[in-house]
Amino acid sequence: MGACFFTAEAKGANAREAFNSAVDSARWENGNGGYTGTIAEKTNFVLLGAVETVAAAYAMIDTKLDDVHIRDKWGPAGLVRVTTEDAYVFFGYASS
Numbered sequence: 422m423g424a425c426f427f428t429a430e431a432k433g434a435n436a437r438e439a440f441n442s443a444v445d446s447a448r449w450e451n452g453n454g455g456y457t458g459t460i461a462e463k464t465n466f467v468l469l470g471a472v473e474t475v476a477a478a479y480a481m482i483d484t485k486l487d488d489v490h491i492r493d494k495w496g497p498a499g500l501v502r503v504t505t506e507d508a509y510v511f512f513g514y515a516s517s
Contacts, residue, residue: 478501
Protein backbone atom coordinates (compact mmCIF):
# COMPACT_ATOMS: atom_id res chain seq x y z
CA MET A 422 0.00 0.00 0.00
CA GLY A 423 1.21 3.44 -0.87
CA ALA A 424 0.82 6.99 0.22
CA CYS A 425 -0.50 10.14 -1.43
CA PHE A 426 0.35 13.74 -0.71
CA PHE A 427 -2.61 15.90 0.33
CA THR A 428 -3.43 19.45 1.28
CA ALA A 429 -6.63 20.61 2.93
CA GLU A 430 -7.69 24.15 3.77
CA ALA A 431 -10.18 24.76 6.55
CA LYS A 432 -11.47 27.52 8.80
CA GLY A 433 -12.48 27.24 12.41
CA ALA A 434 -12.41 28.91 15.79
CA ASN A 435 -9.20 26.97 16.50
CA ALA A 436 -6.93 24.42 14.87
CA ARG A 437 -8.74 21.38 16.29
CA GLU A 438 -12.11 22.59 15.00
CA ALA A 439 -10.61 23.28 11.55
CA PHE A 440 -8.91 19.86 11.52
CA ASN A 441 -12.14 18.07 12.43
CA SER A 442 -13.96 19.98 9.70
CA ALA A 443 -11.32 19.06 7.10
CA VAL A 444 -11.42 15.38 8.13
CA ASP A 445 -15.22 15.29 8.03
CA SER A 446 -15.25 16.91 4.58
CA ALA A 447 -12.68 14.44 3.24
CA ARG A 448 -14.65 11.50 4.64
CA TRP A 449 -17.82 12.83 3.03
CA GLU A 450 -16.11 13.23 -0.36
CA ASN A 451 -13.95 10.08 -0.30
CA GLY A 452 -15.64 7.68 2.09
CA ASN A 453 -14.36 6.50 5.44
CA GLY A 454 -13.30 2.98 4.56
CA GLY A 455 -9.61 3.82 4.88
CA TYR A 456 -6.77 4.26 2.43
CA THR A 457 -8.23 7.36 0.77
CA GLY A 458 -4.91 9.19 0.54
CA THR A 459 -6.52 12.25 2.14
CA ILE A 460 -6.64 13.98 5.50
CA ALA A 461 -9.49 11.56 6.32
CA GLU A 462 -6.78 9.07 7.35
CA LYS A 463 -5.25 11.39 9.95
CA THR A 464 -6.09 11.56 13.64
CA ASN A 465 -3.79 14.38 14.69
CA PHE A 466 -1.68 17.28 13.43
CA VAL A 467 1.46 19.18 14.34
CA LEU A 468 1.81 22.96 13.96
CA LEU A 469 4.83 23.79 11.83
CA GLY A 470 4.43 27.53 11.50
CA ALA A 471 2.21 30.55 11.00
CA VAL A 472 2.08 32.98 8.09
CA GLU A 473 -0.13 35.85 6.94
CA THR A 474 -1.50 34.52 3.62
CA VAL A 475 -2.61 31.24 2.11
CA ALA A 476 0.00 31.68 -0.64
CA ALA A 477 2.71 31.98 2.01
CA ALA A 478 1.33 28.83 3.67
CA TYR A 479 1.85 26.83 0.48
CA ALA A 480 5.36 28.27 0.13
CA MET A 481 6.12 27.14 3.69
CA ILE A 482 4.71 23.68 2.96
CA ASP A 483 7.31 23.27 0.21
CA THR A 484 10.04 23.76 2.82
CA LYS A 485 8.52 21.30 5.31
CA LEU A 486 8.01 18.24 3.09
CA ASP A 487 11.12 16.50 4.38
CA ASP A 488 10.04 16.77 8.03
CA VAL A 489 10.13 13.22 9.39
CA HIS A 490 6.64 13.57 10.90
CA ILE A 491 5.10 14.67 7.63
CA ARG A 492 6.71 11.94 5.53
CA ASP A 493 5.14 9.26 7.73
CA LYS A 494 1.81 8.21 6.20
CA TRP A 495 0.71 7.00 9.64
CA GLY A 496 1.97 10.13 11.46
CA PRO A 497 0.28 13.47 12.07
CA ALA A 498 -0.69 15.96 9.40
CA GLY A 499 1.37 19.12 9.16
CA LEU A 500 -0.33 22.43 9.85
CA VAL A 501 0.43 25.98 8.77
CA ARG A 502 -1.82 28.60 10.34
CA VAL A 503 -2.88 31.62 8.26
CA THR A 504 -3.13 34.33 10.89
CA THR A 505 -4.93 37.05 8.90
CA GLU A 506 -7.79 34.81 7.76
CA ASP A 507 -8.31 32.45 10.71
CA ALA A 508 -7.59 29.70 8.21
CA TYR A 509 -5.53 26.55 8.50
CA VAL A 510 -3.72 24.58 5.79
CA PHE A 511 -3.13 20.92 6.64
CA PHE A 512 -0.81 18.76 4.56
CA GLY A 513 1.15 15.56 4.52
CA TYR A 514 1.11 12.02 3.26
CA ALA A 515 -1.74 9.60 3.91
CA SER A 516 -2.18 5.91 3.27
CA SER A 517 -3.75 5.05 -0.05
